[in-house]
Amino acid sequence: DIQMTQSPSSLSASVGDRVTITCQASQDISTQLNWFQQKPGKAPKMLIYDASELQRGVPSRFSGIGSGTDFSLTISSLQPEDFGTYYCQQYDNVPLTFGGGTKVEIK
């Protein structure tokens, strides 16, 4: 199975800050990577697919980059509604696997 390692596991930042979350795959997955946002008690919401493609309706302050084994999600200017837990997920191979999550809190 492909292991996905996210960091940090949590962060606290202020409104307007630039925030970056990283995700590392245990083997080359090309650009077969999604990013999700999950708020407490809610289902995950896709933000980014194919490592860098913005899902329709997602604000442009979210961006993704990477290929191979190293990926990152950046929020260019953190907004109050961006709190929650963020997950990366690879789809290069079954079983699909998720990173452990990054909890984002607003200071």
Added chain:
Amino acid sequence: QVQLVESGGGVVQPGRSLRLSCTSSGFIFSNYAMHWVRQAPGKGLEWVAVTSYDGTSKYYAESVKGRFTISRDNSKNTVFLQINSLRGDDTAVYYCARDTSGRIGGRLDLWGQGALVTVSS
């Protein structure tokens, strides 16, 4: 309205069985592969199973293989997850999710609200 709605969750004794359903609306269900993903309380996301658009290809996580069965009825726009021999570590919210591909691609662009399964005596 494009949506997925899960049902069938509840409190179940260890060793018993349960069938979850996920009914779609607002899109052509038979065009899409469908997944189940679960989340134990306070934990991360764990992929469980997938079925192709026509039900001919199915894959499972190793942790559920032999106990879980995914199936679909395209005439009813519904995907199912049959869970047998329930164990405590099956306690979780179970989400169904739509794959953007008809084959098994892995881009999960639409999720249901989740169904809570609690395994307890």
